Amino acid sequence: MNERVLRVLEYDKIREAVVSLASSSLGKSMAQDLYPSTVLDEVETWQQQTEEGVTVYRLRGLIPLGGIHDNRGPLRRTTMGGSLSAMELLDIADTIMAGRRLKKFLHDTNEESPLPHLISISEVIPELRDVEEDVRSCIDENAAVRDTASPELRRIRGEIRTMHARIKDKLDTILRSSSYNKMLQEQLVVQRNDRYCVPVKIEYRGSFDGIVHDQSASGNTLFIEPAAVVQMSNNLRELEIKEIREIDKILARLSGEIGQHAHDLLDAQDALAELDFIFAKATYANELRATRPQMNEDGVINMRRARHPLIPRDVVVPSDLRLGEDFSLLVVTGPNTGGKTVTLKTFGLLTLMAMSGLHVPADDNSVLSTFDEVFADIGDEQSIEQSLSTFSSHMTNIVRILEHVDFRSLVLFDELGAGTDPTEGAALAMAILDFLKERGAKTVATTHYSELKGYAYNEPSAINASVEFDVESLRPTYKLLIGIPGRSNAFAISQRLGLRADIIEEAKARLKTEDVEVDSLIRKLEQNQLAAEKEREKAEDLRREMEARLAEFEKEREEFLTQKDKVMERAEQEARRAVQKADREAKEIVEELRRIAAEERGQIKEHRLIELRKQLEESAPQLAREKRTAKAKPSARPLQVGDHVRVVHLNQKGDIVELKGKQAMVQIGSMKTKVTLDALELLPKEKAPTRTVVGRKGAEPKVMGLELDLRGFNIEDGIIKVDKYIDDALISGMGTIHIIHGKGTGVLRNGIQDYLKTHRYVKSFRYGVEGEGGNGVTVVTLK
CATH class of the missing domain: 1.10.1420.10 (MutS, DNA mismatch repair protein; Chain A, domain 3)
Structure with a gap:
């Protein structure tokens, strides 16, 4: 790439900006060598690296790049048996730690968003924690050797x-x-x-x-x-x-210990330099609000809302810049200080930036191309590097360009043919453009010559463009209008400045009829172009809004699917644990049955069998085998407290212990759950084992259960059941009853026994003896 072109397009200022953003001398040294590449694959790799750096910057913000030193000289000395100073050893230890920290940081970030290029670069960074700790145990933070x-x-x-x-x-x-x-x-x-x-x-x-x-x-x-x-x-x-x-x-x-790993550490130095350089490019992209361009090698440029990177963001005017697809020559006309040179430099500088792996200040999906050469002949008052060039110096530069140009070239001409007789200059400019067209070069040329407007209009591979000028404010808007040739606006400007109307009319009369018609046509084209541009901007805003909403929807959908997977995984784990627990408890119960059978020689008390069978039933997880339905079958009557029901969505049986509005509290084993009434299905009461007893004083026979099983009840509900059971027992003429409360924590047992102490029909009570359930049963004698 021609060094003069890099200087004229102010590429060195872009390089200096990247250098200033590098954190280490290694990164700064690499940024100093920033240079455009003409190889598409290499440029694509660089662009991907920068994009990954931007991703890290977006996800994490602060990147740990501190502690990196340039140790290449000391490391090479160790390979030759040289001894290092305490400070040099400490710098190497700091760099080892910085490399290990950055490598871990990248791997952690890679779990959130893939970073294939950055991870690949960081893989050569060795851990060497033991080497670092050895150095730090011998040398303190002030580079003094420790007594120890x-x-x-x-x-x-x-x-x-x-x-x-x-x-x-x-x-x-x-x-x-x-x-x-x-x-x-x-x-x-x-x-x-x-x-x-x-x-x-x-x-x-x-x-x-x-x-x-x-x-x-x-x-x-x-x-x-x-x-x-x-x-x-x-x-x-x-x-x-x-x-x-x-x-x-x-x-x-x-030093000898370091020397054993010197080659690995030298490779790590190169990797750290490259990572620092990549993050400097990413930081610069963030400062410019730049985006990754789509690259090609066909000479196609299509930048949307492109901005010159060296003009302050609150001043620069974005423009859409196109070249190389429908046309290979863009002729930009318009008044002085209208922004033609800035447009020209934006074409060239953003192309060089993209070819260097830098993101460009333009909207998403902008397109740029690689070129073997970028040529520029720019000499204007706006450049601080050079003053206005003469025709001779312009032509000397143009001759040099024409000697080397080909179809893989981008050529930028500022005021082509200026500095000589207008007729000759215009003719010379058109001849030069014809030569570039034959060579297949992509060309952007600015000019004052009206003749070039006609040339661009008649040439199929060319198109006119102009920079917009606001006649009302007498100021340029710096906005490029492709497809519209520029107007001088001399009459309108003169009128705004107060020139006599009769002089303006005289001047208009001297114009040829076709000149007046062309000026009128251009004015109408400008108006139509501006109207179309406003509509396009509205459509673009809508497109961006829809893309943002789609991205938000996709993000929420992804989060939902991820959460769903996690819930399903947890449910499967809980189910496996429940089955394992049930299997374990079932085995314990079977062993208990065998032990009791052995002790009692087959004469097992019936209530012991009932108790153990209930434990076995409760230990088995209730797995839904039926297809779940949204609602339960309608009940024949309204549900009441005490009804035996099935909770449909859980496929579990239980008893209603409380009703409140359209919700019910259902006791399922030892668990209570609140569900809606339409999720409950009424079941017939389960019959308990019974016996027939004769009531006192000739009362009618009454069917009573053998015992009252309160396991799973809380104290309040248990006391209600006990009170009703004692009343029924008295009516049935029973003198002794058995209350099964289980052993558990003892809370239910103690609460029931405290209540029995105050009951007026209870004569005495005791725990069950062997064969009656032990401490899990209270035997009550009634008065």
């Missing part, structure tokens, strides 16, 4: 601290000594050449025993190391040398 890095280093540093303390104590003694007091310039200890010294007055040089290390600027003070600490300082220096050697050994060991 080795037992030998801990011992040496302990001796150093002891030696420092001894030297300090000795010096403190000298400073406090009255014999030395008059010799000292000040009561302090200073360091000279890494030796501890005291400031001694010059006149006491011969009286103070020690080694002179320095002298003050005035010459009045000597800095002397007292003889008493010389040997201790020597010992200290020896220990410090041992410390340095031990630190070197530790750093060499850690």
Whole structure:
């Protein structure tokens, strides 16, 4: 790609923006090499990577890119046996941690939305947690080697601290000594050449025993190391040398450990650089509100509401830009400062951005193409890089372009043929456009020449376009109108500015009739184009709204299906657990029956069998085998409290314990559930085992149950049943009754027995003995 074209189209500013958004020096270095590719497959891969980066940015917002350092130099040194500094080792440990964290972050995000390219890049990043922890256990966050890095280093540093303390104590003694007091310039200890010294007055040089290390600027003070600490300082220096050697050994060991993984870490450096670069492109796309373009290599461009990326978002005017499908030449005409050059640069710059793997500031589903070359001859007052070019410099550049152009080229001409005689310039411009047409190049040219409007009108592969101008405000709207040639608007502008009407009429009279008709035709075309554009925008808004609603519906549908799958899975798991529990309880009951049969030699009490059979029935999960219906069969009469019913949608039997409006509380075993009346089906009362007893004093015989089974009842309902059962027993002449409440938690049993204590017809009660149910049964003697 021609470097001059990149500069003229201000591609370098796009590159600088991406560089500034990279988080690490590695990413910035890679962004500095941002360059368009002419290979479609490579561009598609880059675009996909950027799109995945945008997806991560949208889902997570903050991307963990901190802690990445450029360790390539130190890592290469370790492969040659070199030793690294503590800071270099710490940077490598930080990068290992940053890589591991970013890799996990990407894998977690991949579960929400597939990121095949980013995951593939991150796969080369090694974990190496043990290497990182080894480095951090030896080097602290300030890049200092820790005492705990080795037992030998801990011992040496302990001796150093002891030696420092001894030297300090000795010096403190000298400073406090009255014999030395008059010799000292000040009561302090200073360091000279890494030796501890005291400031001694010059006149006491011969009286103070020690080694002179320095002298003050005035010459009045000597800095002397007292003889008493010389040997201790020597010992200290020896220990410090041992410390340095031990630190070197530790750093060499850690460097060797890093060196074993150097090649993997170098690969990781490249991966981290690429990921940082991709996220920089994604961040830039987010800032521009850019979208991924559909790429082709056929020269087709169709950008919807394209915006120049270097113009502030609140100022730039979007335009629809097309080329290469119905026409290969776009001739843009219109007044100066109307936005023709911006349109031209938008064509070129967005093409280069797309070929670099960057998303472009345009609406979704915009189309861009790869080209082998993008040529541009742009020299205008609006460019800060260059001033207005002369005809000669323009033509020199055009000659260079025509030498290399082919069907895989995009050519951009600003004011083609300008700077010379208008007649000759227009003729030259048309000849150049004919040459480009024959070569098959895709071309956009801006011009002032009216002759080129006719050329574009008569040429099947060309089309006119113009930038809209608001005559009322005397300002350009910067909006491109494809299919409409530009008008000068000279008369309208002059009239708005106050030029005499008679002069304007005189000027109009001098125009040829066909010129007036063409101007009128263009004006009508503009009006029709604007009306059609407004209708298209309305249709586009409706389309976007429908797409948004469809996307929302699909999202809700997906969430519903996901939730449904989860509910079904939970239900299946609960059913499996219920069956397993029932099977386990059934086995326990069978074993209990066998044990009782063995103990009682087949003479099992009837109520024990009833109790165990009921437990067996209750342990089996009630699985619906009938096809469920929405409503139960109508009952022959209104449902009442105490009715035995079937809950249709559960396929479970129970008793109504409470009615409230159109709802009923149904007792199903030990569980209560609230259901609507139309979900209940009346069943005949289940008959209990009975016997015939004779009432007292010749009362009529009454059929009574053998016992009252209260299992599954709460205390309040149980007491009601007990009270009624005692009344029936008294009428039937029964002196003893059995109340089965089960063992359970004891709440029902205690509540029933508390009630029996206060009942006036209860003489006494006790627990059942062996063969009667034990603590699960209360035997009551009536008065």
